[in-house]
Amino acid sequence: MRGVTVKRFFIGIDLGGTSMKIGLVSDQGKVIRETEKPTLKEEGADGVIDRMVSHARNLAKEACVPWQEIQGVGVGLPGFLDIPGGVVKYMTNLGWTDIPIRDRLQSAWQVPVKIDNDANVAALGEVWSGAGNGEKNAICITLGTGVGGGIIAEGELLHGAKGFAGEIGHIQVEPEGALCNCGQTGCLETVSSATGMVRLVHHAVSVGEKTCLAPYVRDGSLSTRHIFAEAKRGDAVARKTVDQAVHALAQVMATLSVVLNPSLFIIGGGVSQAGESLLNPLRKKYQCLAQKNARQDVRIVLAQLGNRAGFIGAAGLLAHIQK
Amino acid sequence: MRGVTVKRFFIGIDLGGTSMKIGLVSDQGKVIRETEKPTLKEEGADGVIDRMVSHARNLAKEACVPWQEIQGVGVGLPGFLDIPGGVVKYMTNLGWTDIPIRDRLQSAWQVPVKIDNDANVAALGEVWSGAGNGEKNAICITLGTGVGGGIIAEGELLHGAKGFAGEIGHIQVEPEGALCNCGQTGCLETVSSATGMVRLVHHAVSVGEKTCLAPYVRDGSLSTRHIFAEAKRGDAVARKTVDQAVHALAQVMATLSVVLNPSLFIIGGGVSQAGESLLNPLRKKYQCLAQKNARQDVRIVLAQLGNRAGFIGAAGLLAHIQK
Numbered sequence: 001m002r003g004v005t006v007k008r009f010f011i012g013i014d015l016g017g018t019s020m021k022i023g024l025v026s027d028q029g030k031v032i033r034e035t036e037k038p039t040l041k042e043e044g045a046d047g048v049i050d051r052m053v054s055h056a057r058n059l060a061k062e063a064c065v066p067w068q069e070i071q072g073v074g075v076g077l078p079g080f081l082d083i084p085g086g087v088v089k090y091m092t093n094l095g096w097t098d099i100p101i102r103d104r105l106q107s108a109w110q111v112p113v114k115i116d117n118d119a120n121v122a123a124l125g126e127v128w129s130g131a132g133n134g135e136k137n138a139i140c141i142t143l144g145t146g147v148g149g150g151i152i153a154e155g156e157l158l159h160g161a162k163g164f165a166g167e168i169g170h171i172q173v174e175p176e177g178a179l180c181n182c183g184q185t186g187c188l189e190t191v192s193s194a195t196g197m198v199r200l201v202h203h204a205v206s207v208g209e210k211t212c213l214a215p216y217v218r219d220g221s222l223s224t225r226h227i228f229a230e231a232k233r234g235d236a237v238a239r240k241t242v243d244q245a246v247h248a249l250a251q252v253m254a255t256l257s258v259v260l261n262p263s264l265f266i267i268g269g270g271v272s273q274a275g276e277s278l279l280n281p282l283r284k285k286y287q288c289l290a291q292k293n294a295r296q297d298v299r300i301v302l303a304q305l306g307n308r309a310g311f312i313g314a315a316g317l318l319a320h321i322q323k
Numbered sequence: 324m325r326g327v328t329v330k331r332f333f334i335g336i337d338l339g340g341t342s343m344k345i346g347l348v349s350d351q352g353k354v355i356r357e358t359e360k361p362t363l364k365e366e367g368a369d370g371v372i373d374r375m376v377s378h379a380r381n382l383a384k385e386a387c388v389p390w391q392e393i394q395g396v397g398v399g400l401p402g403f404l405d406i407p408g409g410v411v412k413y414m415t416n417l418g419w420t421d422i423p424i425r426d427r428l429q430s431a432w433q434v435p436v437k438i439d440n441d442a443n444v445a446a447l448g449e450v451w452s453g454a455g456n457g458e459k460n461a462i463c464i465t466l467g468t469g470v471g472g473g474i475i476a477e478g479e480l481l482h483g484a485k486g487f488a489g490e491i492g493h494i495q496v497e498p499e500g501a502l503c504n505c506g507q508t509g510c511l512e513t514v515s516s517a518t519g520m521v522r523l524v525h526h527a528v529s530v531g532e533k534t535c536l537a538p539y540v541r542d543g544s545l546s547t548r549h550i551f552a553e554a555k556r557g558d559a560v561a562r563k564t565v566d567q568a569v570h571a572l573a574q575v576m577a578t579l580s581v582v583l584n585p586s587l588f589i590i591g592g593g594v595s596q597a598g599e600s601l602l603n604p605l606r607k608k609y610q611c612l613a614q615k616n617a618r619q620d621v622r623i624v625l626a627q628l629g630n631r632a633g634f635i636g637a638a639g640l641l642a643h644i645q646k
Contacts, residue, residue, distance in 0.1 A: 167616070292505070
């Protein structure tokens with residue numbers, strides 16, 4: 001059938017506590033059409049799943065793609081999952097426990113369905129269709145409220161024995177450091193996340209250090225945007241905070257380099273909106289700290305897909321390197 | 324053809340600077356027959372490769388296995404390799420540079436050949452047929468002159484972008500620590516290798532600390548066997564040295580657990596001959612340092628194959644999880 005182009009389409013869904021983002025994605029990782037709908041978690045798992053089913057079907061219809069042309073649906077979920085089994089073990093922010101979501105979606109849609117956690121699908125999205133450009137060994141680091149990670153090694157997402165691989169926010173960087181939500185002290189996340197950086201400035205103010213950031217601390221509005229802006233203007237506390245966040249992150253990236261030898265680090269999340277103000281010092285510090293073989297030709301770049309990374313990567317669970 | 328058992332055989336070669344170990348291995352990872360021959364590196368790459376070719380053929384003949392029944396040969400090599408290309412880039416202790424060893428062996432033997440580095444094949448050997456029992460997420464740590472590593476993730480050996488994955492001896496554990504061969508300071512290898520532990524005792528003696536190990540320091544015969552023995556008898560310097568080595572190793576294992584979430588650590592190399600004197604404190608310290616999700620059901624065991632791990636794992640390059 002020369003001349004006839006057979007199109008393959010996938011649907012990706014990024015399910016969050018407040019909204020679900022849904023995208024119709026080509027086998028090249030391009031977004032054909034997308035939508036965002038409220039999660040309405042108060043309807044419980046049954047209601048949410050029913051609406052995932054109909055929203056996805058409607059999206060395909062709106063794009064004039066017959067459902068038979070959908071090759072599969074991937075779903076990114078913020079919780080603890082049994083990925084091979086396709087089951088949500090628990091998902092705190094939706095209040096779900098032991099929901100066999102994959103089988104339920106599969107029987108409703110009659111297409112293959114895969115699930116994975118939200119950090120992993122975002123990493124896969126970036127590597128497949130964003131900053132990653134198909135690299136086979138890449139690590140995504142998301143600097144937001146916490147520090148999340150997703151690892152692609154030899155072209156595959158790493159999950160580990162129980163699905164906890166890539167939890168790089170919990171690498172300990174300061175044994176005597178602040179208490180982390182996870183129960184440990186001095187995790188990367190206590191220093192290099194938005195929360196961690198804000199905490200460092202609050203601490204400096206509380207011990208009497210002088211800083212232009214003090215008013216934001218007092219009215220509780222301090223964000224990393226303020227910190228990077230004041231660091232640029234030379235404020236000592238802001239500079240020290242950025243240095244400490246960059247140092248801890250570079251140290252973890254140096255460790256990851258000897259363990260995994262990636263060719264690419266992709267930095268995303270709210271803190272990464274600082275752009276080159278973050279990347280420049282990070283690249284320099286990484287060059288100082290990383291072992292010389294392992295740092296060869298390693299690129300450090302910003303994520304490109306923003307909050308579309310999740311649904312694109314979810315679609316990629318099915319489209320990516322099909323075996 | 325009911326009742327007819329088709330046997331599949333593989334050959335594995337562990338090429339070292341002084342000797343090459345060669346084994347005929349079943350598809351279950353059992354050694355049928357093995358031999359060890361001098362490398363005679365002074366003959367150069369051509370001579371060494373010719374003798375690998377004939378020694379392997381002879382081994383099959385001695386085991387009465389016709390060469391046609393050999394499914395493939397794997398070779399473990401101590402050097403910097405282009406693994407997908409099958410080329411030895413450089414191998415210091417044999418003086419080789421840019422040797423396309425895979426293609427040369429393949430054309431001599433007329434069977435598929437794969438190469439990988441010695442630490443990786445040893446890890447694969449242990450996981451396939453030794454302590455690993457087929458685990459899909461396992462990390463082998465070899466405590467010898469240096470600290471070597473091999474990582475199996477999702478059932479596959481990790482190589483990384485340039486083949487440097489698994490170099491866990493070069494994770495920095497003490498930023499202000501001793502200079503490592505790699506140029507960094509305070510690598511795991513400077514503390515938890517045999518060389519590192521001996522160095523720590525030498526240092527203690529040089530600053531005047533009292534220890535029963537002093538005579539061995541003076542005559543240059545100190546080994547980790549002495550250190551573990553005196554630690555058991557309560558010698559303070561010996562104890563401190565073991566504690567420091569164990570702490571650094573456990574800290575690295577905690578980091579690896581959040582990155583890779585393995586279910587198994589296999590500890591090998593000369594230092595591991597201390598057995599439970601090493602494993603007991605290591606397991607305790609790991610439980611203290613590792614993040615609670617990531618340490619769930621993680622086993623820490625001794626390597627079982629000794630110096631046969633290399634050739635068994637080399638055979639496993641072809642036999643293991645054939646896709």
